[in-house]
Amino acid sequence: MGDFVFSVVTPCFNSELYIAETIESVLSQSGPFRIQYIIVDGGSTDSTLQIIEGYQHRIKSGRYSRVNLGISLEVVSEPDQGMYDALAKGFSRVMGDVCSYINSDDFYLINAFRSIHSVFLHYEKMNWLTGIPNVYNSIGSNIKRATPFEYRRDFIRKGVYGRELGFIQQESTFWRSSLLKQIDTTRLGKFKFAGDFYLWHEFSKKNKLWIVDSIVSGFRTHPGNKSADLFSYKKEFDSIVSEAMSLKDKFDLFMHKRAWKQPEEQKAKLSQTFISLSDPKLQEKYRTLLGESGKPASEPSEYDTVPKHKPYISMVIGSFNRLEMLKICIAAVRDELQDKASEIIVVDGGSTDGTVEWLLKQKDIITIVQHNRGEWNGKPIERKPWAYFMNLAFKASSGKFVCMLSDDSLIIPSAINNGLALFEEQLSSGRKLGAVAFYFRDYPLRKKYAVAVNVGNLYVNHGLYLKTALDEAGYIDENYHFYFADTDLVLKIKEKGYECIASPTSYVEHYFEATPEIRASNNDTKKEQDRLRLINKWKGKAYPDEEYAKYLKTVGYWDYHTEDFVDEHNTIAKLMGAEND
CATH class of the missing domain: 3.90.550.10 (Spore Coat Polysaccharide Biosynthesis Protein SpsA; Chain A)
Known part of the structure; x- marks a missing residue:
């Protein structure tokens, strides 16, 4: 038989x-x-x-x-x-x-x-x-x-x-x-x-x-x-x-x-x-x-042994005083991941517009509040870098994959699921993949969606990471004040033998002009220090020594690899509408 x-x-x-x-x-x-x-x-x-x-x-x-x-x-x-x-x-x-x-x-x-x-x-x-x-x-x-x-x-x-x-x-x-x-x-x-x-x-x-x-x-x-x-x-x-x-x-x-x-x-x-x-x-x-x-009754499958409480994907979102935008950002994530075991982790910098109060009422969100502005006991609170906040969430995440977004961005439907499908496909084929970048648009500064390249390497502005790759890389370098830390992270991941690719079917809207006063306060005065740190740190590793002079002039302006894409959902209108609420 x-x-x-x-x-x-x-x-x-x-x-x-x-x-x-x-x-x-x-x-x-x-x-x-x-x-x-x-x-x-x-x-x-x-x-x-x-x-x-x-x-x-x-x-x-x-x-x-x-x-x-x-x-x-x-x-x-x-x-x-x-x-x-x-x-x-x-x-x-x-x-x-x-x-x-x-x-x-x-x-x-x-x-x-x-x-x-x-x-x-x-x-x-x-x-x-x-x-x-x-x-x-x-x-x-x-x-x-x-x-x-x-x-x-x-x-x-x-x-x-x-x-x-x-x-x-x-x-x-x-x-x-x-x-x-x-x-x-x-x-x-x-x-x-x-x-x-x-x-x-x-x-x-x-x-x-x-x-x-x-x-x-x-x-x-x-x-x-x-x-x-x-x-x-x-x-x-x-x-x-x-x-x-x-x-x-x-x-x-x-x-x-x-x-x-x-x-x-x-x-x-x-x-x-x-x-x-x-x-x-x-x-x-x-x-x-x-x-x-020869197959004992007690032998579990890989599917059987996944703990029911363990998420498949962890969403990491940074926030500060953008309540209405954060609400629609999270609503889109919930819709996208409704069929997947997921967790949402929001790291807030001490919002004063009702964001913290709203987050604490959301029973499906892990909220981390780390005040980063104002005074405490009569003294100014020491500003911590963006990397510090993201690392709090990255280290708290327990999913196989980690997706990073910001509160002034909004996924276009299917972006995350398409990225996950690509990630799984590449991993299953034996490829050592550590990160997948989503195409994004800094609206209204840019009219086309793009992925960005720094010091000759693709990096993730919005997208997915393999959690084990983050662990091996040691997370984000907190010596950067705000800018270029995301580029540095991907380079650290690549240094561990992983690859980074772009997902051609994943798109994100980033409303660049949202709350300009917040953007202006994100240590813009130290941007040049961050830029030089990146160039000097990766000289001879991420790029040849002989290209140092070139990158000294060009890094900081980013090399955008654009894609012609029409968003039928008109996602940017939702973001702009939220800012005006």
Whole structure:
């Protein structure tokens, strides 16, 4: 007998917001089985394909080699007629023992496949299983769980589950691949909304749907998913229903509904289709298989061992007396990272405009206040450099990546996610990457977006750092008063063997004329000292000795590498509006 294989299909189109979580939830399934993962893309124009490519590199690099018995990731990207046309294409490639499909905004839970595998292994005549329906909101919070009683075969075909009782949750449903022979894939490909019900309708003609007492997936509700259009879904749903309800059916349904309202424990006792994973024989059989495969039951995957409290990305933002701008800066970050484990760290220089009071009310923000102006005990407070403040936040951050922004800047949508996807892709390919620069525009001083170069080296003004690279570099040199410290940081990172690249799809608006009195107070008088420090420190290291005279004249004016880009969101107007509030 060969290895057991799960075949999973994900249809997608412009799915950059959630697809990374979907893919990770499939690839990280741990157990004695192989996974055939088929992603059918409808010709995405956002960063979806780059994210998928990053996971292809991860598989090749062996990241999941200790998790299961092997993974194949097949990607098809071409225009299609909709989600179910893509799904039909994916089903035609299925080669595994058991099949399922997961949409690009949903996800499997840890050990989901292990639970399903144990049931199919123990009950060889069962062909069709589903788990406990489980619903999450757009930011990943669990908002609903509903234990079903039974899914009667005739009631499925008569449309009861969707009209009178809850839907069969598609992402929690698995079937033996032989059932796909019952499906007319041409007809399936023509559905726009209720193709899942067409599958259940056809399967129910010859098979009973069994319920496993386990939560195996999460259905995510958000404004963009297909199921949000319930009117269109139910209209297509009704067109598939093939049998009418008789008078006896209506009486049976009345009793059936009463059974669905029973307490969970009572449902399990009364149901004829409920499977308990607590069955000792089922567990013993699976433990035996785990031992034979050489993969112990206790072996966790990399995905399993990530602490739930540990963020994936840490946002670091410096602030001082720009409350309204800071609010929209943080709102944009929250929107961008709503599907990722993240933390926001704001270092404030002792704002007096209500910023500190507002920050302390934000329960998702780590606020560090370090007064840097005014007096204390009758003496002027000694001004600390920009690097000191940023280092406070960098050292406090615990994410794999750290993103640096300022309170007078605003990300253009997808900037951070695109940068993260590029970072992961390059790391997965084996590249030692330490920083990714975002294109930015000093509005209205500059009309084009650009990345900047100093002493012949690209540096990060706004962008991402690998936290381990920051640690190895020793963070920012606090001998700089304000300017050029960001250039110096990237040079220190490069000195440790890391690279710095630009993300061609990440853009930031920087309102250069915001609160000019604050900008003027940022140690402008010491800018020349900072400039000379950079040039002298990196002579013969970041640039050849013979170019010293050239950089002595040019460094400080920055070499901007511009990019033609039109911001359809008109992000700068939001920044300017905030300053005027």
